[in-house]
Amino acid sequence: MNVSTYVGRLRAALGLEHNIVIMLGAIVLLGLGEELWARFIPKYLELLGATAWGIAAYGTLVDFLDALYQYPGGWFADRFGRKKALLVFTLLTMLGYLVYLFSTHWVWILAGTVFVMAWDSLSSPTIFAIIGDHLPQERRAVGFGVQSLLKRLPIVIAPSLGGMLVVAFGFVQGIHIGLMITLLAASMAVLTVHRLFQESERVVSDRSHFTGIWREMDRSLKRLLFADCLARWAEGIPKVFIVLYTIDVLHATPFQFGWLTSLQMVAAILVYLPIAKLSDRVNRKPFVLLTFAFFTLFPLVLVCSTSFVWIVVAFIVGGLREIGEPARKALIVDLARESARGRAVGVYYLIRGLVVFPASFVGGWLWTIDKQFPFFAAFGVGVAGFVAYALTGRTGRHVTSS
Numbered sequence: 001m002n003v004s005t006y007v008g009r010l011r012a013a014l015g016l017e018h019n020i021v022i023m024l025g026a027i028v029l030l031g032l033g034e035e036l037w038a039r040f041i042p043k044y045l046e047l048l049g050a051t052a053w054g055i056a057a058y059g060t061l062v063d064f065l066d067a068l069y070q071y072p073g074g075w076f077a078d079r080f081g082r083k084k085a086l087l088v089f090t091l092l093t094m095l096g097y098l099v100y101l102f103s104t105h106w107v108w109i110l111a112g113t114v115f116v117m118a119w120d121s122l123s124s125p126t127i128f129a130i131i132g133d134h135l136p137q138e139r140r141a142v143g144f145g146v147q148s149l150l151k152r153l154p155i156v157i158a159p160s161l162g163g164m165l166v167v168a169f170g171f172v173q174g175i176h177i178g179l180m181i182t183l184l185a186a187s188m189a190v191l192t193v194h195r196l197f198q199e200s201e202r203v204v205s206d207r208s209h210f211t212g213i214w215r216e217m218d219r220s221l222k223r224l225l226f227a228d229c230l231a232r233w234a235e236g237i238p239k240v241f242i243v244l245y246t247i248d249v250l251h252a253t254p255f256q257f258g259w260l261t262s263l264q265m266v267a268a269i270l271v272y273l274p275i276a277k278l279s280d281r282v283n284r285k286p287f288v289l290l291t292f293a294f295f296t297l298f299p300l301v302l303v304c305s306t307s308f309v310w311i312v313v314a315f316i317v318g319g320l321r322e323i324g325e326p327a328r329k330a331l332i333v334d335l336a337r338e339s340a341r342g343r344a345v346g347v348y349y350l351i352r353g354l355v356v357f358p359a360s361f362v363g364g365w366l367w368t369i370d371k372q373f374p375f376f377a378a379f380g381v382g383v384a385g386f387v388a389y390a391l392t393g394r395t396g397r398h399v400t401s402s
Contacts (some may be wrong), residue, residue, distance in 0.1 A: 001203065003275045005295075016146070017134040017135070017282065018198060019082070019133075019134060019197055019198055020130060020131060020134055020135075020143065020146075020147075022192060022193060022196050023086065023127060023130050023193075024092065024146070024147060024276075024319050025117065025146075025189070025192050026086060026189040026192060026193055027127070027150055027151050028150050028151075028153065028154060028190040029117055029156070029185040029186065029188050029192070030090070030093070030185060030186055030189055031150075031151055031152075031153070031154035031158070032152075032154040032157065032158055032185055033158075033178070033181050033182025033183070033185035033186060034119075034158075034182055035154045035157075035158035035162065035357070036158045036161060036162035036165065036181060036182065037162050037174075037178035037179060037182070038157075039162070039257070039258070039261055040162060040163075040171065040175060040243065040244060040245060041058065041109070041167060041245065042055050042059075042240045042241070042243050043171060043243055043247070043254075044171055044172070044175055045058055045109055045198055045369065046244075046387070047171050047172065048103070048104075048105060048106035048109065048339075049105065049106050049107040052364055052367055052368055053105055053229070053364055053368075054115055055240055055241075055244075055364065056240065056360050056361050056363060056364025056365075056367070057110065057360075057361075057364075057387070058106075058109065058110060058113065058240065059236070059239055059360030059361075059363070059364075060190060060238035060357055060358065060360040060361045060384040061110055061113055061114075062113060062117065062192030062358075062360075063353060063356055063357035063358075063359065063360060064235055064353070064354075064357040065113065065114065065117040065119075065121060066117060066120065066349070066353045066357070067184075067349070067350050067351075067352065067353020067354040067355075067356070067357055068121075068350070068353070068354075069117060069121035069122045070121060070122075070124060070345070070346040070347075070348075070349035070350040070353060071090065071125075071210060071343065071346035071347055071349075071350040072122065072346070073085070073121060073122035073123060073125045073126060073342075073344035073346055074086070074125030074126075074129070074185065074341075074343040074344070074345050074346025074347070075122060075342070075343055075346065076122070076126075076342075077125055077126040077129050077342040078129070078323060078340065078341070078342040078343055079197045082107055082129060082133070082197070082199065082369070083124040083128055083193065083197045083199040084199075085122075085123065086123060086126060086193045086197065087190060087194060088360050089119055089122040089123040089126070090118075090119060090186055090189055090193070091120045091190065092115050092122070093115060093117075093118045093119035093186065094186045094187070095115045095116065096112045096113065096115030096117070096118065097112075097179050097182055097183050097186065098112075098167025098183070099111055099115065099116075099252040100111030100112045100116065100175075100179055101176060101179045101180065101183075103194070104164075106253040111298060119395075121349075121353075124195075124345070124349060125343070125345040125346040125349070126274075126284035127147065127340060128329065128332070128333055128345040129341045129342040129345065130335065131143045131147065131340070132336070132338070132341050137281055137330075137334055139233065139278070139280060139341070140329075140330040140333055140334065141277070141280040141284070141326045141327050141329075141330035141397055142273065142276045142277050142280055142326070143326075143330075144276065144325070144326035144327075144329040144330050145273045145275070145276030145277070145326035146241040146272075146273070146276075146321065147264040147294060147326075148272050148276075148325050148326055148329075149269050149272045149273065149307040150270075152265045152268050152272075152322070153253050153265070153269065154267055155261060155262065155264070155265035156262045156265045156266055156269065157262065159257075159258035159259075159261040159262055160255070160259050160261075160402045161258075161263050162174070162175075162178055162256040162258055163253075163254045163257065163258030163259070164255065164258075165177050165178055165254075166255075167253075167254060167255055169227050171254075174387045175303045175344050182306065183330045185277055193383070198211050204269030208368045209341075210279050210347060210350075213337070213340055213343055213344055213347050214347055214351075216337065216393045217335075217344070217347070217348075218335040221331075221332065221333060221335040221336070221348065223349055223388075223389070223392045224288070224328070224331065224389065225352060226387075226388060226392075227388040227389035227392070228291065228328070228352055228384045228385070229326070229385075229388075230260065230353075230354045230381055230382070230384050230385025230388060231291070231292045231294075231296075231353050231354055231382060231385040231386075232352060232355075232356040232359070233355075233356055233359045233381045233385070234295045234296055234379070234381045234382030234385060235295055235301065235321075235359075236356050236357075236359030236360055236363070237243070237299075237362055237363040237366070237372040237375070237376050237377050237378040237381065238299050238302075238361070238363055238375050239357045239359075239360060239363070240360055240364075240365050241274055241364075241371075241374055242302070243257060245283070245302070245303075245371060245375070246260070246302075246311065250305060250311055252308070252311065254385055256308075260311065262314040263312065263315050263316065263319070264316065264318045264319040265319060266319065267315075267316045267318075267319025268319040268320070268321075268322035271320065271322070271323045271382075272322070272325075273285055273328060275323055275324065275327070276326035276327065276330075279324075279326065279327035279330065280330070284324075284327040284328070284330065284331045285389075287323060287324035287327040287328075288324045288328045288331065288389065289324070289386065289389060289390060290320075290322055290323045290324050291321060291322065291324030291328060292324075292382070292385050292386040292389055293318055293323060293386055294318075294320040294323065295321050295322040295382050295385070295386075296379060296383055296386055297317050297379075297382075298317045298318040298321060298377075299374075299375040299378035299382070300375065300376070300379040301313060301317050301384070302313040302314035302315075302318075302375060303372050303375035303376060324327060331349055331374045332344075332345060333345070336348075362374075362377070363377075363378075
């Protein structure tokens with residue numbers, strides 16, 4: 001077998017169609033830049049004068065924008081095409097990086113976040129739609145597995161480097177250097193998509209709006225959404241306080257926190273592809289349930305940690321929260337109407353985000369009472385989400401799109 005044949009088979013097995021490869025390149029470039037500083041933003045806000053409520057406001061704003069942007073992002077991708085969506089959303093994100101770079105007060109970070117979230121949130125339905133457009137149902141979990149792996153790969157590398165920048169130059173200067181690197185990486189992503197992404201000539205004739213898409217949404221998808229909302233509450237309540245709890249309460253250094261974050265992503269990456277391939281062959285529910293189980297366990301293990309070894313265990317559990325993500329994403333696309341795929345994904349994530357975004361404020365309130373309370377509350381909500389999906393979630397892989 002010659003090299004070109006082997007490469008062709010490998011690309012086919014991993015779902016690496018041309019446009020998917022270009023999209024993945026953009027994901028890696030922006031991820032490598034953002035992860036230099038993104039995990040340290042709550043501490044950065046604290047240094048710029050934000051109280052616990054200000055940090056909670058940042059987390060809430062991120063969750064709210066993550067919800068608000070989903071449906072417009074899906075609508076734009078369906079209406080104007082996948083290529084234009086990727087370009088516009090990346091440029092908006094770069095504007096946010098510039099606001100972050102020149103911020104002198106924590107309120108400006110909130111203003112910049114309005115633009116920074118364009119990549120993570122506006123582009124999310126576009127990424128789902130590109131994978132759904134180019135891969136058949138029996139290969140979608142693997143496609144999402146590769147996408148999830150490459151999205152998290154920068155988290156293995158960049159947070160530790162970001163921690164080194166912070167230690168070497170201080171929090172403010174270190175984050176500024178990271179932001180300049182991110183602007184360069186984002187510029188490379190824009191050029192790559194503009195020159196190489198091949199927009200199809202497909203015309204979307206389906207003009208259904210939000211309410212119509214919701215009414216026609218598969219009941220199994222609505223049940224998944226309900227359980228997913230509970231699982232994301234379990235994530236959202238302590239999310240912005242994890243860095244503060246790890247550094248201020250458990251006394252890890254910024255470099256150690258960056259290393260722990262990298263370890264968390266290694267744990268996720270190791271299971272992505274084998275589990276994704278298995279979920280394409282059998283059914284998706286057990287793997288989605290595993291994800292919900294680890295969402296539940298992570299805050300409990302972290303808050304109960306009494307030594308650095310247990311902190312390490314907690315972050316490994318945190319990485320295993322991703323074990324069923326390719327299966328869950330593939331199930332969403334399986335159950336979404338093909339003619340409105342971007343908007344259907346947008347509806348799902350809009351509703352999930354609107355339900356979940358207050359979680360950080362609840363976490364902030366609990367944090368002001370006792371720094372352990374957000375983590376115990378997250379565990380309780382996670383248990384509810386796991387039980388809800390165990391009792392109601394669909395078991396089969398083979399579904400009929402509406």
